[in-house]
Amino acid sequence: DILMTQSPSSLSASVGDTVTITCRTSHPISYYLNWYQHKPGRAPELLIYASSTLQNGVPSRFSGRGAGTLFTLTVNGLQIEDFATYFCQQSYDYPRTFGRGTKLEMK
């Protein structure tokens, strides 16, 4: 299985801040990396696929970069509704594997 190492596990920030979350894979996966947002009590939502393509309806303050084994998710100008847990997932191989998540909390 492809191991996903996501960091940090938690992050404190304020509205308006810019934050970056990193996801590293144990095996090169080209651009086959997705990012999701998960809020308590709700279903996860797809934010970004293919490393950098925003899903329809996702605000442009979200951006993804990376290829191979290193990927980042950046949120520019945090809004209240962005405080949630974010996790990465590789779609290069089966079984699909996930990062352990980054909990973004309000400072």
Added chain:
Amino acid sequence: QVQLVQSERDVKEPGASVKVSCKASGYTFTNPVVMWVRQAPGQGLESVGWINTLDGRAEYSPKFQNRVTLTTDSFSATVYMELRSLGPDDTARYYCALQKTFRVGPARIGYSALDGWGQGTTVIVSS
């Protein structure tokens, strides 16, 4: 947009089996592959398995290979996950999700992602 609605919370004793359902509301499955993932308390997400709802072919993560069965009922647009020989470590929230293929760039390369998740089903294994 297809919505997935899962069955309610379930409590089972160790050694028992649980069957969780995932129904596509409003439409049949427009994307054939449905994945099941779970999240145990304090843990990350892990894949349980996936099923092609067109032909019923399922594959399973090695960890669950011997005790999970995924099935589909095309008439009711429902997929099921049955997990057997439950232990306390199976206490988790189980999600179904649609795996979609997105075509990207001039070469229209296909990238899959989970777009459309069920609300999750909590399974508690306790004596």
